Amino acid sequence: GNSVTQMEGPVTLSEEAFLTINCTYTATGYPSLFWYVQYPGEGLQLLLKATKADDKGSNKGFEATYRKETTSFHLEKGSVQVSDSAVYFCALSEGYGGSQGNLIFGKGTKLSVKP
Amino acid sequence: DGGITQSPKYLFRKEGQNVTLSCEQNLNHDAMYWYRQDPGQGLRLIYYSQIVNDFQKGDIAEGYSVSREKKESFPLTVTSAQKNPTAFYLCASSEQTGRGGYTFGSGTRLTVV
Secondary structure: OOEEEEOOOOEEEEOOOOEEEOEEEEOOOOOEEEEEEEOOOOOEEEEEEEOOOOOEEEEOOEEEEOEOOOOEOOEEEOOOOHHHOEEEEEEEEOOOOHHHHOOEEOOOEEEEEEO | OOOEEEEOOEEEEOOOOOEEEEEEEOOOOOEEEEEEEOOOOOEEEEEEEEEOOEEEEOOOOOOEEEOOOEOOEOOEEEOOOOOOOOEEEEEEEEOOOOOOOOEEOOOEEEEEO
């Protein structure tokens, strides 16, 4: 079945450090891929997405490229800020409807950025 | 602005009581979902609905019930049969295929004492 594996946290970085959170997936078709962010006590917000191979999603300085050959969608940011401290979830959707249309989430990676 | 609203933000109930969490969306989305999140944990799917008057069990449906009488609304009832109901509950909605991703509500934190 479909699955998402993302690196376990927590990840602790100093402000202005480079961030990578790894995400790999298993899917039978051509899924859409997503990164969501959850700030403490809040719901999840869509951070970025990519719907086909080689697409790059980007938002707020974060980027992720849909790599079909390595089945990966790693999240990167060149210079993190304290305000980026949150939990990040990688997810995929086959998008065919029925239960296959549901999003499959990774377990989340907690990021803490220190001043 | 369109969005998805969960209420209340915080809810306290005594053990053995049923409680209903509200979820309303004005995005004209066909599909709606309920997730449970425990501290430091990922998301676990409770129920989902892809059309009015129809819904399916997710991975942890035991002790929960839902209804979908209107497209905009998908309330979740946590029954007394749920062994450990204290958790953060998230509602989400999407277009039918889910390919565009989900829109989430801000969550309800339920504490059973």
